[in-house]
Amino acid sequence: MQPIHSASAMTRAGGVSVRKMALTTMLAVLSFVLSTFVYFPAMAPFQHFCNLLGAVFLGPWYGLAAAALTGLLRMVLTGRTIQALVGAVFGAFLSALLYQKTRKLWLAYAGEVFGTGILSAIAVYPLMRLFYGLPPHSPFYYIPFYVPSAAVGGGMGCAVLLLLRHSGALNRMLNQLNR
Template sequence: MEGNQKLFKMVFLAFMVALGVVISPILRVEGMCPMAHFINVTCAVLMGPYWAFLCALLIGIIRMAVMGIPPLALTGAIFGAFLSGMFYRLSKGKLVWAFLGEVIGTGIIGAIISYPVMTFIWGRSGLTWFFYVPSFIAGTLIGGSIAFIFLRQLVKAGLLTKFQRALGSATYGNESDVKNNAIAIGLLGFIASLVTVVIVHNFVPNPSALVNNLKYIIAAVFIVIAAIYYALNFRKEAVQ
């Protein structure tokens, strides 16, 4: 049984690495690779911090060797993968902490470390310590949000714990559906807001003040919806 579990874990790791390499070009620009963060958070929750770190490391090495990606493939992945898994473990299975671990590990730590790596190793000029922070955070918000919503669906289907047990990972009690659904709605707002920024930047030559503020309006609408949903449903959940 233990041998089968180890084999399944290795096969699953290989699958996640292959998937990460294949889907990494989606929405990618230099300094932002949303789908890498989707893989990071998903792997961190399903396999734990050390396996997530290994997965991100292998994906980064393959992307650098085969696709010619700069060292951002590593600095923009390994720290977030590890912190995502560690935060998830320390919080006793809170998905939102896995998401935050990715944002902090990649969006802040990885982004700052990218400056000396890209400057002194890769020879890139004109950078600052915080040059990559905005794009890294944007990428983690998009990819991490997608992962959060995906993992919430696994929880609802009763599959998350089954996958974790099959992989020999730690399992935790069920989270509040209402609270996490509200968080998921809010995260959808962040995604919609960032998509709006990309669309306006690329397809609207001279945006009006209203169009420029549309990203804030969309995010605010989703946050209000999330707050209303939580207010209407948390008492029902408590009674149940």
């Protein structure tokens, strides 16, 4: 067996970034804790706050993993419905994908709001009917709940990221993470 000669090699295991895995877990736990203790009826803005941070720092797949972990934690530990899982993943993935392709924060924000506010809201409706016996409503029933939550939380995430960018810390953090 050959010795590891660089810090870069030590942070990668078979193409998987240990730093990104650690950040994925930290964002999932932060999102879970904030969404559990700072809760508004039918809204979890801190989920979307963390989704936007994950979009920029982690990319689509790790961001999706962080959102899914948060949703699973919320379902298992706090008894939330399947909305906790489905409501998080579409926005996280779309936000990160748009940011990865363009490097524009406003598109990451738009991806979070559209992905969660529209796509997740429509996708969760049949699952709520199937698993929880939701009475027949419009498939657009959840949109008025999801859009404001994603807009507020995504806005908070954008504000933090803009502050980091303005100070020059964002690029340093991204360089450190992607070593």
